[in-house]
Amino acid sequence: LSQxxxxxxxxxxxxxxxxxxxxxxxxxxxxxQILNFAQGGFVMIGGLTAAILSQKTDSFLLxxxxxxxxGTLVAAAAGYLITAPLRKGESDRDLLVVGTIGIAIxxxxxxxxxxxxxxxxxxALLQPWTGLRVADAIVPWHYFLxxxxxxxxxGGVALVYGRTDLxxxxxxxxxxxxxxxxxxxxxxxxxxxxxxxxxxxxxxxxALVGVVVPISYxxxxxxxxxxxxxxxxxxxxxxxxxxxxxxxxxxxETVAAGFLPGEVRFILGPMLIATVMxxxxxxxxxxxxxxxx
Amino acid sequence: MTWSLGATVKNEMTxxxxxxxLFLASGPSDYLVYIAILMMAYGIAAIGMNMLLGFAGILSVxxxxxxxxxxxxxxxxxxxxxxxxxxxxxxLTSFVSGGLVGLLVLRFSSYYLAVVTLAFGLFIEGxxxxxxxxxxxxxxxxxxxxxxIGGFSRHDSVFMVGLLLVLLALALQRGVRFSGVGISLLAxxxxxxxxxxxxxPIKMLEIGTFTVSAVLAGIGGCLVAQIVSYVSPSQFGFSQxxxxxxxxxxxxxxxxxxxxxxxxxxxxxxxxxxxxxNWRLAAYGAxxxxxxxxxxxxxxxxxxxxxxxA
Numbered sequence: 001l002s003q004x005x006x007x008x009x010x011x012x013x014x015x016x017x018x019x020x021x022x023x024x025x026x027x028x029x030x031x032x033q034i035l036n037f038a039q040g041g042f043v044m045i046g047g048l049t050a051a052i053l054s055q056k057t058d059s060f061l062l063x064x065x066x067x068x069x070x071g072t073l074v075a076a077a078a079g080y081l082i083t084a085p086l087r088k089g090e091s092d093r094d095l096l097v098v099g100t101i102g103i104a105i106x107x108x109x110x111x112x113x114x115x116x117x118x119x120x121x122x123x124a125l126l127q128p129w130t131g132l133r134v135a136d137a138i139v140p141w142h143y144f145l146x147x148x149x150x151x152x153x154x155g156g157v158a159l160v161y162g163r164t165d166l167x168x169x170x171x172x173x174x175x176x177x178x179x180x181x182x183x184x185x186x187x188x189x190x191x192x193x194x195x196x197x198x199x200x201x202x203x204x205x206x207a208l209v210g211v212v213v214p215i216s217y218x219x220x221x222x223x224x225x226x227x228x229x230x231x232x233x234x235x236x237x238x239x240x241x242x243x244x245x246x247x248x249x250x251x252x253e254t255v256a257a258g259f260l261p262g263e264v265r266f267i268l269g270p271m272l273i274a275t276v277m278x279x280x281x282x283x284x285x286x287x288x289x290x291x292x293x
Numbered sequence: 294m295t296w297s298l299g300a301t302v303k304n305e306m307t308x309x310x311x312x313x314x315l316f317l318a319s320g321p322s323d324y325l326v327y328i329a330i331l332m333m334a335y336g337i338a339a340i341g342m343n344m345l346l347g348f349a350g351i352l353s354v355x356x357x358x359x360x361x362x363x364x365x366x367x368x369x370x371x372x373x374x375x376x377x378x379x380x381x382x383x384x385l386t387s388f389v390s391g392g393l394v395g396l397l398v399l400r401f402s403s404y405y406l407a408v409v410t411l412a413f414g415l416f417i418e419g420x421x422x423x424x425x426x427x428x429x430x431x432x433x434x435x436x437x438x439x440x441x442i443g444g445f446s447r448h449d450s451v452f453m454v455g456l457l458l459v460l461l462a463l464a465l466q467r468g469v470r471f472s473g474v475g476i477s478l479l480a481x482x483x484x485x486x487x488x489x490x491x492x493x494p495i496k497m498l499e500i501g502t503f504t505v506s507a508v509l510a511g512i513g514g515c516l517v518a519q520i521v522s523y524v525s526p527s528q529f530g531f532s533q534x535x536x537x538x539x540x541x542x543x544x545x546x547x548x549x550x551x552x553x554x555x556x557x558x559x560x561x562x563x564x565x566x567x568x569x570x571n572w573r574l575a576a577y578g579a580x581x582x583x584x585x586x587x588x589x590x591x592x593x594x595x596x597x598x599x600x601x602x603a
Contacts, residue, residue: 035407084586094352095585097407098542101535102581109575225415225531232408263430266419273412281405 002135007258008251009134013143013212015250016150020205021227022234022242023157024198028079030174030237031194032086033093038078038100039202040224041107046071046203047122047215048111054123054207063122064207071203072196078103079195087188104220112217119214122207146208153201154243161239166193174237229269233276235283244284248272305550306463313456326448327520328564332556333455334516339540339552340462341509346538347547348475349502350482351399352407355414356510356537361421361529363387363511364518365428371438380440383515384508391507395500414534421526433525437518451519458516462509467549469505478502479547510537536560542584545593554592 021039028036046067054063082099085092124142131140161167169190172180181187205223206215213219226249234245249272257265276283316329338360345351366386371379398409421428428434442450469475480488481495489495518524536559543558544551559577566573588594 029404033404035404081582081586085589090589092589093404094346094350094407095542095589097352098535098538099582099585102578102585105578106575106582107578109571109578112571113575221531225411228408228411236404236408263419263422263425266422267416268419270412270416270419273408274416277401277405277409277412281401 003258004255006134006137006139007255009132009139010143011251011254012247013139013146013250014254015230015247016146017205017209017223017246018226018230018250019150019234019243019246020153020201020208021223022230022246023154023239024075024202024205025224025227025231026234026236026239026242027157027170027194027198027201028191029231030239031170032083032173032191033177034082034100035097035228036100036195036198037097037221037224037228038075038103038107039198039227040220040222041104042071042075042078042199042202043206043209043223043227044215044217044220045074045107045111045206046199047206047210047219048115048120048217049203050207051120051122051210051215055120058123060123060125060207060211064204067203067207068200069203071199071201071206073199074107075199075202076192076196078199079192082195083188083191086191104224108217108220115217117216117218119216120210121214122210124211140212142211149204149208150243150246153204154240157197157201157239160197166190166197170194226269229273231283232273233284235286238283238285241283241285248284305467305553306460308550308553309456309459309463323448326452328561330448330451330455330516330520331564332560333452333459334513334520335536335540335560336513336552336556337455337458337462337516338510338513338537339556340466341506341513342537343541343544343546343548343552344466344469344478345502345506347541347551348470348478348482349499351499351503352538353410353503353506353534354407354531354538355410355412355417355534356506357529357531357533358414358417359387359391359507359510360514360517360533360537361417361524361526362390363514364524364529365421365434365514366511367515367518368434368437368524369427376438376440379438380515383511387508387511387514388504391504391511392500394507395503399496399499399503411531411534414531418526418530429525431526433523433528435523437522437524439519439522447522448520451516454519455516458512462512463549465505466552470549474498474501482547539581541591543580543591545591548591548593551591551593558592 021043024039024042025036028034049070050063050067053066054060082096085096126141126145129140131138161171169185172183172185173187173190177187230245230249231242233248234241234243253265253268256268338356342356345353363383366383367379370382394413398406398413401409422430439447439451440454442453477488477493477498480493481498485495514529517528540555540559541551544554563573563577584591
């Protein structure tokens, strides 16, 4: 049983990272209806920035700040590009999804050429190999830090959505993009805001995960796919749901890896998506939506 | 438009035949033939995607799963029942799995569909690893047999078989496009509600197109298995699903020549520019972004300067 506790604690830490990635995906999706496969790229570039900065300056905090800035800027630029057709009144979302895949490919390969392929760790804030003793194993303190920071960040997201001008505009667009336009909301600028917010969360997720997983150019896509599973679990229209979705996916993944044959975790994500889609397609925390015909 | 033999032989099929003849006349090396066959394999699968995405407007992010089904069916059955039987089995398994998956996933629409097809692709990739006794796990299966013709080598035999299959797939695409089915599909892509109110059996046509695209993907997969002579899960992952999606988009989805143009840009160019390292992939990504943002009808838009097909 204490072994189970160990896997659950580690899973919560992993799940916190998935939750941050998923939050970015659903912030962008709920406002623009674009599935953003470049989210993993934002995480990768944030994590790499954090790793380089923290190794140079010996400070995790500086690294994390750098990751947040770079993540936000890259995501805002990506958002500017991807939402350009919406500005002209075209609305073929399928094509724009492929566009985000293109951005992910560009980020990945530019990093591989300009920086190289060597994985690099982020310097930890806390002593790396100390932690809470559970059974015969140690859960590093960093896993608790990941969960704590993530919960605080989700509080921040809730504040942005509840209290700020950007949040109100985002909610209005998510509700009905045409009505929001008619009401005089600058949809284009708001969507870039959504991308920037997603990039901020993604960059910080990269800084956090980079302490335990070395960051290289290729970590983006697997992270995007995991975040995607988490976002679907929590509800793509509900950024706050991503927290629940991420934690569930993280815990079930580590527990499955701990107790079942290793290969089972390869089909865990698709199985979870299939289950949610069969029972509650709007996600665990999602609102039911009526389809307009 | 009424169907006529003359119109059918023209255009994209003539281009393929003429291109292949010129290619063979130049006395290509085995490596070049290998690339040509990869283009055929992805081209056949992409013809299915062009019908699915371009005619019916259905976005699938998991079709490499059907390529995997075709490739593994081929690799596992050819030692038992020979090439002819194995090919029939490839068509059968991809037809059945395509029909079943289509039945399940086409209950959803818009982004739900992207989500469930993505899950299907990831599931197949994971399921292969789940049964290592049968599939060899992540190590894959080596020494996969091929459709041997007379005394020809592997490369030459597979080239001839592939060429024949490409022509058949193109003929199918052309036949569907100018039949009542094709016009109904375009109506669905244009406006599903209006199409349904005019009596177009939407679900049936969508499931049918999905199944046909799955069969073509399965055939493409079995060609990949034959020329590489090796199958593994990483050959049929998310990146390949994206590639299948990208090929018709690059060419201009819905145009009959789109799979051919797309396969040249997305399969042949990256192979010929390997010396550029990762820059070539970065450029490939940039082209995707540019197409998505500025040229929704792909290369055909640039060639013809026309906005839309339907």
